[in-house]
Structures are given as C-alpha cells and as structure tokens.
C-alpha cells in the first residue's frame with residue numbers, strides 16, 4: 804500500500820464519508836485548492852480494486868509552536884523554536900473503519916514528516932484531534948499539550964525511535 808497526492812480529476816472526493824462533516828468537506832472543497840496554493844499537502848490511500856475510491860486521507864503542513872504549553876524539559880531543549888510539523892487532518896472512510904487503515908495512515912504521515920524534518924529541522928509533530936480520536940493518537944505515543952487535551956504532540960526523536968522498531 805502507498806499513499807498518493809490527492810488528484811481531483813481522479814479521486815471521488817464526493818463519495819468519501821468518515822462520519823465527520825468538516826473532514827468530509829475539507830477533502831471535497833478545500834484540499835485541492837490548498838495544495839495549489841502550497842498551503843497544505845493532502846495524500847490519499849486508494850482502494851486497489853477501484854483506484855478512484857478513497858479509503859482514507861491525511862493533510863500535512865506546518866504550525867506555530869507555543870513552547871509554553873510543553874513540559875519544562877522540552878521547552879529548554881527547544882528554546883527559540885517556533886515551528887512544528889502538523890497532521891492537520893486524518894480520516895478513514897466509514898466503510899473501511901477498524902481494518903488497520905487509520906494506523907497505517909498515521910504511520911505513513913509520520914514517515915513523511917520525519918523525512919521532511921531531516922531536510923528542514925523541526926522538533927515536534929502536532930495533531931489537532933477530534934474528541935473521539937484522542938485515545939487513537941495516544942496509543943501511538945502522542946501526548947496532550949498542557950491544558951489542551953485535543954491538541955497532541957510527539958517529538959521527532961520519539962517518532963524516529965518508534966519507526967525504527969516497525
């Protein structure tokens with residue numbers, strides 16, 4: 804399996820339904836435009852039986868990093884850093900839930916961000932989770948920012964270690 808950049812001429816964006824309207828709409832309406840503007844990059848996992856059908860997608864970009872929301876040890880280690888990689892969105896179509904695709908997409912997105920960080924360094928990956936998915940991210944080693952349960956981070960150093968084990 805591999806992800807490919809979203810291609811609006813090929814991929815059936817209207818047919819995608821992860822159960823969260825804002826995530827469906829982003830894919831349908833915003834993702835391609837944002838890619839053209841170089842604001843975000845969206846990757847999709849196609850169904851091998853019908854490659855226009857989207858199993859899941861994620862969107863990557865950078866975000867502002869507020870160091871004061873991190874534990875002291877990390878604040879000290881990353882003084883003067885103000886950017887982090889961001890998994891802006893990640894979703895699986897309901898028809899494909901609970902078959903390991905969410906996990907696969909998360910690992911794939913972390914691989915891409917780790918690779919990017921080796922060219923243009925940033926020390927953390929951040930994700931803004933929907934309410935029901937916080938535990939999904941924690942399972943893979945993400946931790947919540949101080950007083951912000953829905954906003955989670957994982958250090959590039961821990962991502963590197965985790966991916967080496969897979």
Ligand SMILES: CC(C)(COP(=O)(O)OP(=O)(O)OC[C@H]1O[C@@H](n2cnc3c(N)ncnc32)[C@H](O)[C@@H]1OP(=O)(O)O)[C@@H](O)C(=O)NCCC(=O)NCCS
Nearest residue numbers: 821893894895900901902903904905906933935936938939
């Ligand atoms: C969250 C989501 C991506 C999970 O996708 P999925 O393909 O069903 O998940 P997987 O089958 O890969 O699950 C991998 C593991 O995470 C667990 N998991 C899946 N969804 C979870 C959730 N919402 N909360 C806690 N754990 C979850 C699974 O039980 C599984 O654990 P196991 O390996 O111990 O059995 C999917 O439910 C989704 O797209 N939801 C709607 C959009 C959303 O909330 N996106 C994320 C926030 S932006």
